[in-house]
Amino acid sequence: MPPGVAAKLRAAAAALAFAAVPAAAGEFEISGSAAGEARVFPSDPRFDGQFSHVQASLILSPELGYRSGDDRRQVKIAPFLRLDGQDSERTHADLREGYWRSVQDQWDVLIGVNTVFWGVTESRHLINVINQVDQVENSDQEDFLGQPMINLGSQRDWGRVDFFVLPGFRERSFPGRDGRLRAGLPVDEGAARHESDLGEANVDAALRYSHYIGDWDLGTYFFHGTGREPRLVANAAGTRLEPRYDTINQAGLDVQYTLEAWLWKLEAIAREGQGKTFAAAVGGFEYTFFQAFGSNADLGLLAEYQYDGRDDAAPITAADNDVFAGARLALNDFQDTTALLGTVVDVENQSTALFIEAERRLGDRWKLELESRWFFNAGKTDPLAAIADDDFIQLRISYFF
C-alpha cells in the first residue's frame, strides 16, 4: 500500500475512533503478500493420474488489522487463497486468522479463528495440537488451517496460562488424485469418519502453562478431543484412503535451555487413544558460530533425534527413529539472505530426506524463496516410499504490501 493511502486510512481510523471515544486513536493496517510459485518435479510420477513435472500456483494472503489506541482491543482478519494449476484439491481458501481480542490487566480473551504455534525444534513440530495441518501447502507441517476458538489467557508473575475451547473441527487437507506428494491411493476427504458422535461439531479443549526461568523456557499442556492426525484406512474396493479421526488425550512438553551460543531443545508428547498409549519426542541442539570466518555471517549447526513409540493402530509416521542434521546460514546483509540445509536419516533402514530452504529480499518489497526436497533409500515399506519419486525444486516470488 502506498504510504499516502496508509496515512489516509490512519487518519480515517483516528477520526472514527475520536468520534466514538475521546481517547487515543486506534489504527487500521492493511498488509500481506501476493506470490507466484513454481514447483518442478524432475521425475515422472509413480501413480496413475498424477501430473508430470511443473506445478504453478498463485497465492494471496492479505491481513487486515485494527488495534485500539490503548492497545487493549484488537481485530484481525487474515484470509488465505491458493490457486493451483495442477491439483484442484490444492486450490483452496481458508481463514487463517479472524478474531477479536481484548486485553485486561491480568486476563486476555480471544474469540474467533487463530493459528497457534508452540514448540522449539526444527526437524519435527511434534507438540502443535491446536490447529489442523494444511497438508496440501507443504509436507513440513508449518502451514495450518485456521482454528475456531475461545482462548482465555492469564499472564502472572509465575507464568502464563492459556485455556482453549475449540469448537468446529477442521479436517486435514490432502493432495488430490492429480497431485504429487501423496500416498499411493488418493484420500477421499468426504469419507472421513470421527470417533466422536458429534463429528466435526465436537468441541475440543486444551490447557497450557508456559514460563521462563533464567536460561530455561518451558511449556506444558493437556489436550482432550479429536486428534488432528487421522489414520488413513483403505476402502473395501482398495481404491481410496479414508481418514479416521480418533478421540485422544494428549500431554505435551516443550523445553529450551539457552546457554551462550547453544540452544538445547526438547519436545515430547504422550498420547492415548490411537493404538496403545505411546510417547514421542524430538530433541537436540543448535549451536551458532556468530560472525563466522571473520565475516558478518552467522553459521548454525543443528542436530536432533526423533523418537516415536506408536504402534500400527496409530497413524503412520516417518519420524520414529531418525536423526536430523542441518546447517543454517544467515548472511546478515541488506537483503537478510538466509539458508537452511538439512537431512533426516532413518536409523533402521537409512531412508533419507534432504531439504534446502533459502530466501533473499529483492529491493524493499519483493522476496525470492527457494525450497527443494529430495528422498533417497526409501524401501517398499517405508512411509517415504510413496513420495520417493516426488523430489522437487520450488521457487516462489512474493510481493509484500
Add this chain to the structure above:
Amino acid sequence: MTMRVSLKRLNRAALAGLLSLSAVTAAPSAFGATAEEEKGFEIAARSDRSDRGFGDSRVGLTMTLHNAAGAQSKRTLQIRTLEIPSEDLGDKSLIIFDSPRDIDGTALLSHAKILDPDDQWLFLPALKRIKRISSVNKSGPFVGSEFAFEDFTALELMKYSYKYLREEPCGEFMCDVVERYPRYEYSGYTRQVSWVDQEVFQVRKVEFYDRRDDLLKTLALKNYRLYKDKYWRALELSMTNHQTGKRTELIYDDYVFGAGLKSKDFVKGVLRRIK
C-alpha cells in the same frame, strides 16, 4: 553457574568500593582505581543519571543503511523501553519492525542484564513462532546495519569501566572525553572513546575500537531534544564504519514518555499480539 554468580558479586563489591571512594577522595584506591578512572566513572554516571526516572518511552524510527557504493536500504521500527530503576538491573525493551514489509511484525524482546548475557526472544510472524535466542551475539550486526546488538542493548552504566582522558571542544560545546571498557563478555570492542558535553551531560560522539584495537566505527549523536524539562534524546544517530565505508543513519520520530508501559508489557507472551 556458581562461578559466574560469585564473580558477579566480586565485581559488584569492587564497584561499590569504587563508588564510595570516589565520594571521598580522588587518590588511587586499594582496588586500583586511579583518579582518571574515578573521574571517568563520575562523568559517565552523571550523564547516565541525568536520565533517571524517565519511566517508559515509545518511539518510532527510520533506519537507513548505506553501503560504500551508495546503495541504500530502509527499515522502520518502533522501540518501547521500560526503565528498571536499579543500576544493578538492565532496562527492558521491545523492538518491533514495520518495514521492509516482509519482516512486518517481527519483534525482539530484550531483558538487559548488567554482566550476565541478556535474555532475548524473537517473534517470527510468518510462523507465529516465539524463539528464545542466544544473546552472546553482542558484536554481530543488528538487522544488517552498522549497529551491533551491543550498541543497542549495552547502554547501562555498570556494563563498563571508565577512564577520563581530557577535555576538548566538540562542536558548540566543551566536552569531557572518557574512555570506557566493556566489562561484559563477548564484546566486539576493546574500548570506546566517548565525548560528553559539560553543559547538559549528553554523549555527542563515540569511537569504537575493535578487538585488534583499530578504529572500527564512529557514532555521531545529533539533534538532541529535551523532553519533560529533564530527559534528553538525540533524534539523529549516524554510525560510520571506517573499515568498510558503510554507514547507518537512525532518524527518530517524536518520543512519547509516560505511555503507561508496565513490566507485563515486556513478557514473552506479549509477542503473540504485538501486531
